[in-house]
Amino acid sequence: MSKQIHLAAHFPGVNNTTVWADPQAGSQIAFESFRQLAETAERGTFDFFFLAEGLRLREVKGKIHDLDVVGRPESLTLLSALAAVTTHLGLAATVNSTFNEPYELAKRLSTLDHVSGGRAAWNVVTSWDAFTGENFRRGGYLDKADRYVRAQESLRIVRKLWDSWTADQLVLDQAAGAFAREGAGAFADEGAHFTIRGRFGLPPSPQGRPVIIQAGDSDQGREFAASDADVIFSRHGTFEGGKAFYKDVKSRLPKYGRTEDSLKIMPAVTVVVADTDDEAIDKAAYIRDQQVSGPTALVLAELLWGRDLSAYDPDGPLPAEDPVVGSSVTQGRVGYNDPVPIVAEWRAQAEAHGWSLRQTVINQQNRQTFIGSPTTVAEAVNHHVQEDAADGFVLVPHLTPSGLDEFVDRVVPLLRERGVFRSEYAGTTLRSHLGLQA
Amino acid sequence: MIVGLEIDGAGADPAAWRGAEVDPRAILTGELALRAVQRAEAAGVDFVTLVDALEAPDDVPDRVSVRLDALGLAARIAPLTERIGLLPAITVTHTEPFHVQASVATLDHISGGRGGWVAEVSSSAAAAAVVGRREPAPAAETWREARYVLDASRQLWDSWDDDAVIRDASTGRYVDREKLHYVDFESPTFSVKGPSIVPRPPQGHPVTAIRANTPDALEAAADAEVVLLPDPDLQAITITRLRASGAGEGRAPGDCDGLAIRHSGPLVLVSVEVRPHVDGVDGLVGLIEGWAAAGADGVHLRPGSLELDVPVIADQLLPLLRERGLVGPAERGGSLRGRLGLVRP
Structure with a gap:
């Protein structure tokens, strides 16, 4: 099957x-x-x-x-x-x-x-x-x-x-007046980060x-x-x-x-x-174009390079500098542990296809x-x-x-x-x- | 008069779950609470509070010793209601202020501006032990911190301007970053950078309630918009005192549909356990009239049994109060703040 x-x-x-x-x-x-x-x-x-x-x-x-x-x-x-x-x-x-x-x-x-x-x-x-x-x-x-x-x-x-509750601890016997067994949900734990004890209030x-x-x-x-x-x-x-x-x-x-x-x-x-594969290819290119404006291309490149690239034209060539590892130019999103080989790949692809920085970001990062x-x-x-x-x-x-x-x-x-x-x-x-x- | 209703297990009476009319499994699916809130909404109750604490309920075999997270339960109810305010109890002592405010803001978004919360503290050793991060602190200290949490929450709700999302295709900017603000909030026990992760709530500030059941809570209640006063004997004194000290955030005297607001402090509601399916409603109507005359802004009813008492509150009590001109029409829409006569900050 x-x-x-x-x-x-x-x-x-x-x-x-x-x-x-x-x-x-x-x-x-x-x-x-x-x-x-x-x-x-x-x-x-x-x-x-x-x-x-x-x-x-x-x-x-x-x-x-x-x-x-x-x-x-x-x-x-x-x-x-x-x-x-x-x-x-x-x-x-x-x-x-x-x-x-x-x-x-x-x-x-x-x-x-x-x-x-x-x-x-x-x-x-x-x-x-x-x-x-x-x-x-x-x-x-x-x-x-x-x-x-x-x-x-x-x-x-x-x-x-x-x-923390066993299956039989929730009794719900209305006639006998037994909602739950005493002691249900009791817990205690001691670890490297937490030392806690008490009772968990949900079966x-x-x-x-x-x-x-x-x-x-x-x-x-x-x-x-x-x-x-x-x-x-x-x-x-x-x-x-x-x-x-x-x-x-x-x-x-x-x-x-x-x-x-x-x-x-x-x-x-x-x-x-x-409807057709060809139409989908065109539509995908249109969506990528919407997703990566010039300023967005620069920001995504800055995340990879770890450098301020605002002096660069997104429609021009890739930055000549090498990337900085562990930079804080971009905060609050997952960065690159090892940007060097990725930059090398981007450069190779850009050269092979004659891509601008923006075209490189679109094609290397945003392909559906x-x-x-x-x-x-x-x-x-x-x-x-x-x-x-x-x-x-x-x-x-x-x-x-x-x-x-x-x-x-x-x-x-x-x-x-x-x-x-x-x-x-x-x-x-x-x-x-x-x-x-x- | 504002009318609030409390949702707690099968009701405030510890034996309520044993009634033949109750399916105790419906406490855990949320169906029992949902039915009560829908009945209350149809009758024109203004809001419900949902009881919770960080620690589990007392381990007593003949009582409801389980409890859903009140925020999750309120969210489950939100799409299936249209007009009623939803105020889950949320504790602030062992939780993260940033998460608390984001959750309440989210409740406000999903309910279309009907969100709020009952801010609670955890002073017990039992509550401290389930998290294991801080030593238990006395109530005075935890309520002092709670006031900072309220302040931080409001600053974080204000950390997005209402019109921060601009979606400006011409410049490619989704937000105007000048309309997003770091709060840089500092208190003796925590700090928050901001801005919030959640866009500004529909009400600006979801409604904050405090249950003033201790002197320390009463002190903090000056920072709330709704105060639930559990001891009717003290009410005259406390109502006066609260009004003197309250910041009265966002109050606009006289602009509330069907209510005459006569002062600028927090709204003061007398909170009482009621069993109208046993006691009838006539006596309760008389009491409520008396509280109204004493200056209370409303009443917070804690029904003994959700299945037995809420239908009586809905079908008998509310119509009588409406006849006497004490409550507004049932069908009022709009935000909870609007319903309570609070302006949008």
Whole structure:
């Protein structure tokens, strides 16, 4: 039997992927935008809806970055509201384990799972920088090396709290006046980062444990995912890159006593669909042009070079200087650990094609993953999954809130025809959609 | 008179969950709370408060010893209601001020300007132990810090101008960064750089309520827009005192639909546990008339049973109060601030 594809909808965020200036682009904060995209995803029987997180507005050269979308709602509150207007769609919140306490996370995520009937997921992210820390009581207190230690300990404690009730401790015997057994939910833990004790005030939620998503790509991040995650939100959307990542991560599972199907790998991808392949290619080029204006090209190049490049013309050649490693020109977004080989590749490509700086950014960074007619896209998506480059995808649309309409209306039916994607939800929980054990 | 209603498990009566009319599982799905809020909204109740604390409820086998996160529950209710204000209790002692204000701002966005919160502190050793970050502090100290959190929250809600999002295609700028502000907030126990991550809430400032059940809380209540006074015996004195000390943020005397606002301090509501399905409503109407005469701005009802008492409040009490001209029409729309006679800052 063919592998079944898993799909998620990413609400358009604060990267330049989101084309806010398009006449069709709607509000980035009105609840109606979130409701519409969620309803589209649920109509397409997607596994889950995904929200990223921001804890400080991004800055470039000491000023708030104003070229991309700025601002967003707080994830768990927004998803609890979406639980009211959807019935099956999983609801995934990105929440930082550095600037939140495990007890609070356990309580809030368990609440989302209870009020959604078992649809909650937590994308565990970490940060350590003083820049973000300036908005928080503790400040930037964590060594970079410690971030996964804290994340892992945080997740272990969150799970301990979710598991702190046994199945028979919630009694609900009205006649006898027994709501719960005394002592239910008692916990205590002592680790490198947390020493806590008390009682957890929520019995097991419908999923028992909400789904855990992990997005780290470093060796440490991959190991964390292999030991603890249910889903990986990866950046390896290409076929070859996806296969290599898939093999690497899945091969780490046996040492944790886990089977291959217990961890779903879902790269973030962008899709452009049109009537024909040629039309889709033109449309994709048009969208890339919208996504990377001249000033945006400079900002993205500054992120890679780690230098102020404002003296350069985006329509001219690439900067001649070498990149600076570990620069703080751009704050509040993931930078490059090793920019030198990437700059070399950009230079080689620019020279080979005669590209300007802007054209290089467009072609090296913003090329969409799947471009084509509905049939072409459906076949490519399925090919990636059947050939183990992925278990499915997190689709990142460029338009709010209509960006997934064409995929859901035109590609999803073809995947269903091929028997590789559900026509209706078989279960009610996200774990059930993902084929994970309860 | 403003009418608020409290949502707490199956009701304020510890035995309420045992009634045959109650499905105790509906406490955990949120359905019990949702039904009560929808009934209250249809009858014209102005807002609900949702009880919470950082730590779990007391571990007593014959009581409801579980509790959903009130913010999550309020958010779950928001899209299924249209007019009623939603004020979850949120604690500020062991939580991050930046997260708290972002959550309340988000509740305001998803509810179309009906968001608020009941600011609470955690002074107990039990609450300190579940987080394990700080030693428990006495109530006076935690309420002193809470006032800083309120101040920081309001500054962060103001850190985006209403018109900061410009979407100016000609210059490629999504925001006007001159309309985003660092708050650089400093207090003895925390600091916040800002700006907020959430655009300015629809109400400007979502409504802040404080339950004035201790002298320290009463002190801090001067900074709130709504004060819930749990001891009717003290009310005359405290109402006067609050009005003297209150900043009265955003109050516009006399501009509230159906209400005559006669002063500039925070709104003072008498908070009482009621069981009208047992006691009837006539006595309660008399009490409320008395509180109105004593100068209270409203009443905060804590029903013994959500399933039994809220229908009586909705079907009998509110119509009687309306007949006597004590409450406005049920169908009023708009923001919660507008409903309460608070101007938008």
